[in-house]
Amino acid sequence: MKPGPFEWQAPDSLEAALALKARHGEAARFLAGGQSLVPAMNFRVAQPAVLVDLNRVAALDFCQFDADGTLRIGAMARYRRIERDAAVAARVPILVEALAEVAHPQIRTRGTLGGNLSHADPASEMPAVMLALDARFRLRRAGGERVVAAADFFLGPLATVLAEDEMLAEVIIPPLPSGSGTAFLEVARRRGDYAMMGVAAVLRRGPDGRCAEARIALCSAGPTPMAAPRASEALIGRGLNAESFAEAAALAVTEIAPMGSVQASPTYQRHLAGVLVGRALSLAAERAA
Amino acid sequence: MKITIRVNGVGYTRDVEPRLLLSDFLRHEIGLTGTHVGCEHGVCGACTILWDGEPARSCLAFAVQAEGHEISTVEGLAPGPGKLNPLQQAFQDAHGLQCGYCTPGMLMTLTAFLAENPHPDEAQIREALSGNLCRCTGYQHIVDAVLRVAAA
Numbered sequence: 293m294k295p296g297p298f299e300w301q302a303p304d305s306l307e308a309a310l311a312l313k314a315r316h317g318e319a320a321r322f323l324a325g326g327q328s329l330v331p332a333m334n335f336r337v338a339q340p341a342v343l344v345d346l347n348r349v350a351a352l353d354f355c356q357f358d359a360d361g362t363l364r365i366g367a368m369a370r371y372r373r374i375e376r377d378a379a380v381a382a383r384v385p386i387l388v389e390a391l392a393e394v395a396h397p398q399i400r401t402r403g404t405l406g407g408n409l410s411h412a413d414p415a416s417e418m419p420a421v422m423l424a425l426d427a428r429f430r431l432r433r434a435g436g437e438r439v440v441a442a443a444d445f446f447l448g449p450l451a452t453v454l455a456e457d458e459m460l461a462e463v464i465i466p467p468l469p470s471g472s473g474t475a476f477l478e479v480a481r482r483r484g485d486y487a488m489m490g491v492a493a494v495l496r497r498g499p500d501g502r503c504a505e506a507r508i509a510l511c512s513a514g515p516t517p518m519a520a521p522r523a524s525e526a527l528i529g530r531g532l533n534a535e536s537f538a539e540a541a542a543l544a545v546t547e548i549a550p551m552g553s554v555q556a557s558p559t560y561q562r563h564l565a566g567v568l569v570g571r572a573l574s575l576a577a578e579r580a581a
Numbered sequence: 582m583k584i585t586i587r588v589n590g591v592g593y594t595r596d597v598e599p600r601l602l603l604s605d606f607l608r609h610e611i612g613l614t615g616t617h618v619g620c621e622h623g624v625c626g627a628c629t630i631l632w633d634g635e636p637a638r639s640c641l642a643f644a645v646q647a648e649g650h651e652i653s654t655v656e657g658l659a660p661g662p663g664k665l666n667p668l669q670q671a672f673q674d675a676h677g678l679q680c681g682y683c684t685p686g687m688l689m690t691l692t693a694f695l696a697e698n699p700h701p702d703e704a705q706i707r708e709a710l711s712g713n714l715c716r717c718t719g720y721q722h723i724v725d726a727v728l729r730v731a732a733a
Binding site for chain 1: 582598599600602605621622623626629632635636637638640641642643645646690693694708709711712
């Protein structure tokens, strides 16, 4: 229950951090908030030879809107900072709503969005929220970068497209157009536990009152955060009502691959998904002014 | 490596390995054993301390990371020897502890919570305490204690 020995590096610039990762490759891990990596190290499930601690890299700690409404969040922005940001609450309320479900306040004090997404736990809320928000991630490496869609980032449980020398440095969330409504709902055994099922829904009510845009994504629903594109597409052009929500929920249940746990069988998880998709869509529609 | 960490306003300089958890630094290096260690993976809340005023798990940070930050532990709560602060007194008055193992973590979580929200309702208190486990399951009396402070 104590971590094994490691070499600790705490650079204060992004460039220095990327250079360290390039030099040490697989032997090194980035340390962000440490709320997943440190438990793994305490269990000695993770035993990195080198820890590149990002907590002194001030350039990665930001959460700001561009003039066009695009939200940019640095990898080291702490959850507490994001959930307390009044502009985020007003303009991307699903982030704050879902963050309230992420573990406990004590974990959110230290936990970071970048660390969470890089960890890629399919039971985690934020990866699913990123799919629903159509977010993109800026991946940095020494001397280069690329931007990937959230939908292309997650490969499997704890697996992403990040190369050995890459860091998820920035999250880019496009503005929600007017008429949008969002909702995040989950069911967990106990407050703060990983969800047995969670649903993120983003809708847009068009000028004719019908659904103009929809994105549904689920957590604890498969090996990665799971998008439900067929359920989302089925809503387009439809009235935002119980009938279309029920059809979308029935479709979403067929698009997931829940793996089951000691707490919930896959059958029960699918049942939860159906109920929660319906409720989340209904709530998002209510909020879509 | 040699580090200096400020705990309850006092600087402590020690030579430690980077792998030393902050919880173990507090207990074994500087003898502040009020911070308890339960699960060592961030679930139980017994090791909760304040990190620059915010509640955090001391078992999920390395001591070397705390340099330059203000750490507060349960030892810093009482106004003087033999005295209790209002939250501690309320725990005693409402029988908010049985075995006492979870108490330091409860107190630190609640100290930050009440600083931000001095008059919470019961639902907010239960939410605030959701990250602290009490194996005696004495939650009702703990909630009662916080309600006393909130009403004061």
